[in-house]
Amino acid sequence: EAQVTQNPRYLITVTGKKLTVTCSQNMNHEYMSWYRQDPGLGLRQIYYSMNVEVTDKGDVPEGYKVSRKEKRNFPLILESPSPNQTSLYFCASSFGGAGEKLFFGSGTQLSVL
């Protein structure tokens, strides 16, 4: 089954404790992207990747890192999380970029205390 898998589904952590949210897709998609969803703000793009070893900043990249060492994986790294990063995070992928149909993961609800 074609899917985008994010883990974990829920995560509670404390300020400053490094964490990684994993994202994997099994559709051989070139394009992958991370979004955060906050009430009243919709989805905002954090980072995106056009292919292996090619990443670029979205609209809200501060405090986040990403890597794309393999085509299927696109982890989101918070090296020193802060409470303002409490949010619902989504990973998405597509075959041809942001202009094509995006396939979304089920989301990761992160709480930073």
Added chain:
Amino acid sequence: AQSVTQLGSHVSVSEGALVLLRCNYSSSVPPYLFWYVQYPNQGLQLLLKYTSAATLVKGINGFEAEFKKSETSFHLTKPSAHMSDAAEYFCAVSGNTGFQKLVFGTGTRLLVSP
């Protein structure tokens, strides 16, 4: 730069009534426009997409949207609402070349009453 504005954070309709969700866009290049739907506790799913082939775009679950360049609008409609349509709907815009960013609106929650 591209942006979308969704008018109304909440829209309430009765089952069987017309659904109209409004979206206006701003883009310096010919845009690709999208409507995505998010059901509770799920990721987003594509409803429909406009890529300049036709101004009236039909999507899944009976939804359609019309691209109006003169009004810079891309409103989503469905003739008859069903209880299962209750969800949050997002309009989004992308440039039409290469690996552009996708910019989402703030979303409209559709409530359907019996």
